[in-house]
Amino acid sequence: MNLTIYRGTNEIGGNCIEIESGNSRILLDCGIPLEAISTKNFNISDYKIDIKANYDAVFVTHAHPDHYGLLALLTDETPIYGSVDTCELLKNIAPLTTKFQTKNLNLKVLDKTVQVGEFLVTPHSIDHSIAGACAFEIFCKNKTILYTGDIRFHGRCKGKNKALISNVKNVDYLIMEGTTISRVGQEKVFEDDLISLFEDEFKKDKLPLVQVSAQNIDRFVTIYKACLKSKKTLVIDPYSCYVLELYGKNNKNIPQFSWNNIRVYRANNSITNVLETNGFLKKYMKKEISANEIQKYPHKFVLKGNFDINNLCFSKFKNEELNIIFSMWKGYLDRPSYLDKYKDVTTYIHTSGHSTVGDLQQFVDNIRPKAIIPIHTECKDKYKALFNSNIIEIMDNETIYL
Ligand SMILES: [Zn+2]
Known part of the structure; x- marks a missing residue:
């Protein structure tokens, strides 16, 4: 060979x-x-x-x-x-x-x-x-x-x-x-140990905005469980709905947009447009939440970040009203991107x-x-x-x- x-x-x-x-x-x-x-x-x-x-x-x-x-x-x-x-x-x-x-x-x-x-x-x-x-x-x-x-x-x-x-x-x-x-200096941190760290953050008197990859299904489940424990509703974008739906075909334990404490914010981006064309969006929008509702009752929600929802938060809330949580590899923050506001993030919850x-x-x-x-x-x-x-x-x- x-x-x-x-x-x-x-x-x-x-x-x-x-x-x-x-x-x-x-x-x-x-x-x-x-x-x-x-x-x-x-x-x-x-x-x-x-x-x-x-x-x-x-x-x-x-x-x-x-x-x-x-x-x-x-x-x-x-x-x-x-x-x-x-x-x-x-x-x-x-x-x-x-x-x-x-x-x-x-x-x-x-x-x-x-x-x-x-x-x-x-x-x-x-x-x-x-x-x-x-x-x-x-x-x-x-x-x-x-x-x-x-x-x-x-x-x-x-x-x-x-x-x-x-x-x-x-x-x-x-x-x-x-x-x-x-x-x-990398310590071993179990994924399950992150649940209580998120829960503690979600219980603070600020609107949690969590940057996380929807494809990291372990992390998504971690955040979902922390939402349950802190009695928050998780707000996700249509793209996340779609990823969860695909994963859910092979695993019935994966949280879905239709589950009780999940709502959907219609992020304005090219992926949402594709999902609209393909007929998926209509279904997801049955769980739609408006920017107004988030602004009115911020203590009820945890937001999954993306370009659009981050802009919404940064324009409608003062920095001190937000709990910006970064839950991805730190190296991404060194690259020029829409994550610039996360560079000052104080809350970092992640395991490799x-x-x-x-x-x-x-x-x-x-x-x-x-x-x-x-x-x-x-x-x-x-x-x-x-x-x-x-x-x-x-x-x-x-x-x-x-
Ligand atoms: Zn890999």
Whole structure:
């Protein structure tokens, strides 16, 4: 087998891994570097990598752009495998929210082992900050490769990682992310522990305005639970309604716009327009709340932020009347965006989508791979000191024989 990592050996994101054996060739993820996400005048050719246009199949671990953003470089016929949630996100959500082309993808739901040429590929559901994240186990020529994608051990899906650890045996090569190795001082905070932190904030005599990704379903549930505990109604935008509805198809515990303490503010943006054209908006607007109602009874509500609702708040309320809560990776605040007002935010409630170093060490001790190949990290040189295994450091575009 030949393994080539086109990108991701020296950075967090942009993962793109090719494995070739005989006439069979597959790709694991096809991501774009994180910086491309906030680049204005995005042009895919600026981020082009030397991959072929044709693969027997591509396997996408999860629907974050740094793992799928370059799929448009492939031919339309290429089969793209992912979990049911990943396929749903790539098909229905990504076209609304990102500039990364995902139309016309030949998506295939992967829920059990599939044979592609000489490869047997098995998906394993894991814990990450987006629904449907998987690790992939690849078996070929009597060797087993395990690719983690992005993984953590402190979210609500952490139990899935236990199944991965007990089901995957005799790993020869572990291609493992190491995001947090460069983020020093990161403590392990469980997603469930955030509920009471939000609850305390929501009980204060201010209108909570929470910036959070609707796709981070764990966090959404956390905020919803905190609303229940503090007896607040959660106000969301039509886009969030749509995301929750898609996730809800596969999980009946996901809060829906129709539930009792959720109302919908008609954010004025292009996504709302698309949802209106597609006929979804009419349904969501049965739960509509007006700006006037929010202004009249601010103590009743918790608002999920977006460009439009943030502007509403900043124009109708004084800063001291708002409790601005940022619940995403802090790095986003360093980028020029509509989040500028959040730069002075005093309330920061978040836990990472990535494993702490300690949990990665424990994971390696459990999996006991013969070798680790670092990816999705700025610190591959530190793996040797941190992990109890052989480390194979490779560079972007380098091919090694396994
Ligand atoms: Zn991710």
